[in-house]
Amino acid sequence: MTAPVTCTLCPHRCRLAPGETGYCRARTNRKGHVVPSGYGVLASMALDPIEKKPFARFMPGSKILSIGFYGCNMRCPFCQNYTISQTAPNQNTHRISPRDVLAKAAALKESHGNIGVAYTYNEPLINYEYVRDTARLIHRAGMINALVTNGQCADAVASELLPCFDAVNVDLKGFRPEIYSACGGDLKTTQRFIALAAAHCHVEVTTLIVPGLNDDPGDMAKEAAWLAAIDPDLPLHLTRYFPMYRAAKPPTPIAALHTLQDIAKKYLNCVFLGNV
Template identity: 50%
Template sequence: MDDKIVCGLCPNACSLSEGQTGACRGRKRSGGKIVPINYGCITSAALDPIEKKPLKHFHPGSFILSVGSFGCNLHCPFCQNFEISQSGMELPHQPVTAEALAETAREMADKPPGNLGVAFTYNEPLIGYEFVLDTSKLLKNLGLFSVLVSNGMISEEYWRALLPYIDAANIDLKGWRQEFYDWCGGNLATVKRNIELAAGKIHLEVTTLIIPGKNDSVEDMKEEASWLASLSTEIPLHISRYFPRWRSEIPETPVGKIMELAGTAGEYLKYVYPGNC
C-alpha cells in the first residue's frame, strides 16, 4: 500500500504518492520525501529597475538581478506570466547553483549600472523555497539584498524561517474575499497572516490587481486599505490595472476605476500607486 506524504510548504497540502508532482509543478515526492524539482532551474533572468517589481520605496533608482523558475501554487485565470507559472520541468531552463547565482549578483554589483542583489520573481518563487533560502543566506553574507515578488501562499513555519534572510517583498493581495481566492485556488487567511508577519520586519509593499466584477468594489478596497493601515499606514499599495490574459476574457479595467479605488485607499494609506494605467 502506498502511504502518501503531504507537502506542508503551502496551504494546498498536496498528498503525494511516490513519483507524483504537486499541483504547483515545482515539488515532487521522490525517494520517500518531498523535493523541489525546480531547484536552481532558471527560465527567466534580467537586470530590472527595482521599481518594476514593483517596489517604489526600496532603493529607488537602483537595479536588481531578477530571476524566475517555473510553477505556481495558484492558477489565477488572469495570470500575466502563465507561460512559466503554469509549466513544469518541460519548460526550457538553465540549471544554476545558489553559489553561482550569488556570485553573479556580486559581480554585477561592481559594474554599472550596479545591482542590489537578487529578486525572485516572474513565477511564484516560494514553491522553490529551498533555492530561495540557500541563495538568500549567501547574498546576506555578501552584503547584497534578497527580494521576493510573491503571492504569499506559504505555510507560516516556512515563512517565519525565511524572513530573516529577506530584505524586501511585494506580496500580491489578490482580493479581499475568500470567494476571489477560490477562483484562484488560494487561501486569503494565509496571505493576510504572512503580510502581518512581514510588516515591520522587512520592507513590504502590496499589490492588488483590479479585475472588473471580481474585486473592484469600493467597499472591498476600503476594508483592504483599512486593514493594511492597521499594520502600518506607510505600507505602499499598488493598485494595478488588469488586461485579459490566459483564460480570462473579462474586459480590461477602466482607468477611471483604478483612480477611484486609489483615491479610496488613499483615505487610509500614505502611499498608493495606480499601476498599468
C-alpha cells in the same frame, strides 16, 4: 510500497504518492520526502529596475538581478505571467546553483550597480529551499534580497525565510475569500504572511484590479483599512489588468483605478497606480 506523504508548504497540503508532483507542478515526493522537482532550474533571469517588481519606496532608482522559476500554487485565470507560472520545465529553462547566482549578482554589482537578487516572475516560495540557500549567500555577501510572492505558504516557511529578506512585495488578490477560492488560494494565509513580513522587513502590497472580480469599492475600503492597521505608510500598488491566460474581459478602466485609489488613500499614505 512507500506510503504517500503530505506537502506542508502551502494550504493545498497535497497528498503525494511516490514520484507524484503537486498542484504547483514544482514539488515532488521522492523517496518519501517532498522536494523541489527542479532545484535551481530557472525560467527567467534579468537585471531589472527595482520599480518593476514593483517597489516604490525601497531603494528607488536601483537595479536588481531578478530570477524566476516555473510553476505556481495558485491558478489565477487572469495571470499576467502565465507562460512560466502555469507551466512545468521546458526547453527554455536552465539550471544554476545558488553560488553561481551569487557570482552573477556580484559581477553585475561591479558592472551595472546591481544591489542584489529578487525572487520573482512565478511563485518563488514553491522552490523555497533554493530561495533559502541563495538568499543566505546573498545576505552574507552584504547584498539585498527582495521577494515577490503571493504569500501562500506555511508560517514555518515564512519564519525561516524572512530574516534573510530586505524587502517583500505581496500580491494580495482581493479581500474576499471567494476571490481566493476562484484563484486556488486562501485569503487568511496571505494575510498572515503580510503581517509576518511586515515584522521583519520593508513590505509593499500589489492588487491587480480585475473588472467584476475585485473592483468593488467596499472591498477596497476593507483591504486598505486592514493594511493601514499594520502600517498606514505601507505602500499599496493598484495595477491595471489586461486580458491574459484564460481571462478575456477588457482591460481595467483607468477611471475605476482612480476611484479605488481615492478610496485607499483614505486609509493609506502611499497608493500607486500601475500599468496605466
